[in-house]
Amino acid sequence: MRFISRLPAMGLSLAVAAGLSASALAQQGQPPLSAEESDPRVLGWMVGSPPPADKIITQPDSVYFSFPRLRWSVCHLREFLPTEEISRGLGAPVPLSYLTPDELTQYAEEIDALTFTPMNSDGQMTWKDSLGANYTDGMLIMHKGRVVYEKYSGCLNEDGKHAAMSMTKSLTGLLAQILVAEGTLDETKRVIDIIPEIKGSAFATATVREVMDMTTGVKYSENYADPNADIWVYSRAASPLPKPEGYKGPNGYWEYLQQVQPEGRHGDEFHYKTINSDMLGWIITRVTGKEVTQLASERLWSKMGAEQAAYQTVDGKGVPFAGGGLTASLRDLGRLGQLMLDEGVINGKRLFPAEVARRIRQGGDPSKFAGFPTIPNGSYTSQWWVFHNDHGAYAARGVHGQTIYVDPTAEMVLVRFASFPTAANGRIDPTSLPAYQAVAEYLMAKD
Amino acid sequence: MRFISRLPAMGLSLAVAAGLSASALAQQGQPPLSAEESDPRVLGWMVGSPPPADKIITQPDSVYFSFPRLRWSVCHLREFLPTEEISRGLGAPVPLSYLTPDELTQYAEEIDALTFTPMNSDGQMTWKDSLGANYTDGMLIMHKGRVVYEKYSGCLNEDGKHAAMSMTKSLTGLLAQILVAEGTLDETKRVIDIIPEIKGSAFATATVREVMDMTTGVKYSENYADPNADIWVYSRAASPLPKPEGYKGPNGYWEYLQQVQPEGRHGDEFHYKTINSDMLGWIITRVTGKEVTQLASERLWSKMGAEQAAYQTVDGKGVPFAGGGLTASLRDLGRLGQLMLDEGVINGKRLFPAEVARRIRQGGDPSKFAGFPTIPNGSYTSQWWVFHNDHGAYAARGVHGQTIYVDPTAEMVLVRFASFPTAANGRIDPTSLPAYQAVAEYLMAKD
Known part of the structure; x- marks a missing residue:
């Protein structure tokens, strides 16, 4: 039984992707090391032969x-x-456009000095201090298609890659939205009409749109104290290790999805449950005959001038983790954000219809959205978070502070990689979202 | 104990890298499917959602x-x-030079029609038939720096990658030879003088050169029928999975190397034992402070115009498998072969001193070399196989038919990826080495 008890630990950080990590739990009540103190270069992880x-x-x-x-x-x-x-293909990368070196220096100084008021706070914080407060590993800001700010810290370099965590969901959702726009995927269909073998699952009667928007009525508990919680069953299913003898549970993401129980009614409310993203990954693969990694390469990475191949973790049957498995470079996610801002066009080429980005930007139904105090008027659609704020901003978000933040009004794309000690973005947003707004206003004032 | 008994199976195909696979054992006595019958596209592996x-x-x-x-x-x-x-960096790839399309067609027809006499045979075989006979997945032939022949089959495409198996050793050996030429690594030093903690191991008193040439006197048995054979201990050590509770054996390649027992005398004879390559990987990392993957990127992949990042499997402590873990693209190994042929220069840039390639080409001591009937006059040096034939050919070789074959006389570089049912190259050479010679002679006659 020891082997079984270890398996959840190999569950590809499903817990983390879902919004709460074992690490966060273990750290409860202890003041964590600061960003500077916990810098992996300072702590010297994996340095030495052997370390x-x-x-x-x-x-x-x-x-x-x-x-x-x-x-x-x-x-x-x-x-x-x-x-x-996720192959970038064999062609030459298309370098991002940059301000001149002098301008970059000036913008960096000015942005670092920007101040903002964190949520639930009376005090002020500078942009520069917010980087440390959020354990930032990489920050890229583009304005009107040009990089105006770029910083690497912690484990990350320009030629490195970083876990995207649940931003993976937004990649999956973007692929689905492209297929919907192209007519390959009918968002009004029920899942069972696309994947008949889902018949015993609560997903069977949900529509594709409900899966895309996470308004399905499906049971998926993440009570870590309960050894029978769904998250552990999912972790065991998702583990790429050989299953222990006598293991009777589902094997892989897709077998898990076939036995999901109902909870509530489809369409009623948004519930942030990672299994919707993996259900969507399966739907995409069924209608295209392609894995999400292959589709991401064909539609995006090989066509957007990407500098680096990305990658995605897989289960024991080679199925990519559509809800959290992506790792990519900072600049390549900048390209992806710019592609959203420019409604499908990059480097003079159209990669998908403009209506794809417009549909996502428009958002879901805010009346179905609740439970995220730092996003009071938000919605979630096609696996993207929409703020419904003055600027019409929307974002891909992943635990521990990952984001692609698109502000159409300021014509700004911001990508942040981070390794905040706590998983939940509710802890990270107060010193992040107001900071993004401050940069957006700064950039608009520069115009 | 079930967990322990499963561990060897996760041993990163050490057995395979070492020259004999479980699959080969299982297949003994059965006529295997032909290349055509066993083509993964024909058999339909991993096709479907799910398959x-x-x-x-x-x-x-x-x-x-x-x-x-x-x-x-x-x-x-x-x-x-x-x-x-193994990062290729962020720059643009440098495309290989090719014959014109018409020339390529002509060369392909002529090469396919070439005939040769397989070893130990009276009959003749055409080049084209040899591709199938050897379960070829990729074949690239370069002559005087230009691609004259390129074919993909089975699982491989131009934008795919293939296991290099023990060709990994030659990459490790090349890196070591570069460090020797640059004076960073003293090949006359004993291992213990570089890595003091190797003191309890038979490797301690071997010289770096003996490790590079695999003339060390170290015990490493690969008797698969013996559950206590060293290969199984090494496999358990190398497994990247969490070690089972109660596991007392070495953890990782480097801990394993510290407890290797002596067998025979250093310097006496060549014995093909994978642990030498991992010992060399450790030496390289100790003297440079860099993992072999990082060094391969810095010295080769990021400077030779590579089209794709390569990768290397790792043990549970993140140490790359220097004896067999490499996966790379066909063309990038063509670049590596061309770099050897051109003695360190590619795309007009010198990546390492000419003496590196010359030293390898010169070979080791044939009098210490025995046991490879298909390489009767051969030697092994710096982890490369040297044929000591008329053409001065030498090669990187990996089980199941992998090779980078460099023929300085014909100014030919040939790279083959294959998935021959049996691991040992002794089974594959009879229809391979004479075929390479025939192509070399054909190309020389074209001059």
């Missing part, structure tokens, strides 16, 4: 994805897990 | 690396194993 025993980061994920080790591991997930490549 | 149960390839490696499944898995190792990237 000292207490500086080696290894399995299981309750170790390698615990703070402060996660500050190293977010750049190295493939060293722990089986993965598939 | 039919009997078409899914999954853990452990006794399954995924058994013939005919290995014909799919050689292109997909990262989907089963943790890996590290």
Whole structure:
């Protein structure tokens, strides 16, 4: 039984992707090290041949994805897990446009000095201090298609890659939205009409749109204290390791999805449950005959001038983790954000119809959205978060502080990689969302 | 104990890299499917969402690396194993030079029609038939720096990658030879003088050169029938999975190397033992402070105009498998071969001193070399196989038919990826080495 009890730890950080990590739990009540103190270069993880025993980061994920080790591991997930490549193809990358070096210096100084009021606070914080407060590993800001700010810290470099966590969902949702716009995927269809073998699952009678918007009525508990909680069953199913003898549970994401029980009614309310993203990944693969990694390569990475191949973790049957498995470079997610801002056009080429980005930007039904105090008027649609604020901003978001933040009014794309000690973005938003707004206003004032 | 008994199966195909696979053992006595019959596209592995149960390839490696499944898995190792990237950097690839399309067609026809006499045979075989006979997945032939022949089959495409198996050793050896030429590594030093903690191991008193040439006197048995054989201990050590509770053996390649027992005398004879390559990987990392993956990227992949990042499997402590973990693209290994032929220069840039390639080409001591009937006059040096034939040819070689074959006389570089049912190259050479010679002579006659 020891083997079984270890399996959840190999569950590809499903818990983390879902919004709450074992590390966060373990750290409760302890003041975590600061960003500077926990910088992986300061702590010296994995330095040496071999590193000292207490500086080696290894399995299981309750170790390698615990703070402060996660500050190293977010750049190295493939060293722990089986993965598939999202190929950038064989052509030359298309470099991003930049301000002149002098302008970049000036903008960096000015942006670093910007101040804003964190949520639920009377005080002021500078942009520069917000980087540390949020354990930022990478920050890229583009304005009107040009990079105006770029910083790397912690484990990340310009030629490195970082875990995107639940921003993966937005990639999956974008692919689905493209297929809807092209007529390959009918969002009004019920899942069972696309995947007949889902018949025993609560997903069967949900529509594709409900899956895309996470308004399905499906049971998926993430009570970590309960050893029978769905999250553990999902983790065991998702583990890429050989299943222990006698294991009777579902094997892989897709078998898990076939036995999901109902909870509530489809269409009633938004519930942030990762299994919707994996259901959507399956739907995409069924209607295209292609894995989401292949589709992401064909439609995006090989056509947007990407600098680096990305990758996605997989389950034991080679199915990519559509709800949280992506790792990519900062600039390539900048390209993806710019592609959204420019409604499907990049480097003079149209990669998808404009209505794809417009539909996402428009958002879901805010009346169905609740439970996220830092996004009071928000909605969730096609696996993207829509703020319904003055600027019409929307975002891909992943735990521990990952975001692609698109502000159409300021013509700004902001990508942040981070390794905040706590998973839940509710802890990270107060010093992030007002900071993004401050930069947006700064950039608009520069016009 | 079940967990322990499963561990060897996760041993990163050490057995395979070492020259004999479980699959080969399982297949003994059965006539294997032909290349055409076993083509993964014909067998339909991993096609479908999900694939039919009997078409899914999954853990452990006794399954995924058994013939005919290995014909799919050689292109997909990262989907089963943790890996590290060998980055190609962020610049534009430098396309290989090609004959004109008309010339390519003509050369392909002429080369396909070439005939040769397989070893130990009276009959004749055409080049084209040799491709199938050897379960060829990719074949690239370059002459005087230009591609004259390029074919993909089985699981491989131009934008795919393939397991290099023990060709990895030659990459490790090349890096070591570069460090020797640059004076960073003293080949006359004993290992213990570089890595003091190797003191309890038979490697301690071997020289770096003896490690490079595999003339060390170290015990390493690969008797698969013996559950206590060293190969199994090494496999358990190398497994990237969490070690089972109560496990007392070495953890990782480097801990294993510290407890190797002596067998014979250093310097006396060549013995093909993979642990030498991992010892060399450790030496390289100790003297440079860099992992072999990082060094391969800095010195080769990021400077030779590579089209794709390569990758290397790792143990549970993140140490790359220097003896067999590499996966790369056909063309990028063509670049590596051309770099050897051109003695360190590619695309007008010198990447390493000419003496590096010259030293390797010169070979080791043939009087210490025995036991490879298909290489009767050969030697092994710096982890490369030297044929000491009329053409001065030398090669990187990996089980199941992998090779980078450099013929300085014909100014030919040939790269072959294959998935021959049997691991040992002794079975594959009879229809390969004479075929390479025939192409070399054909190309020389074209001059």
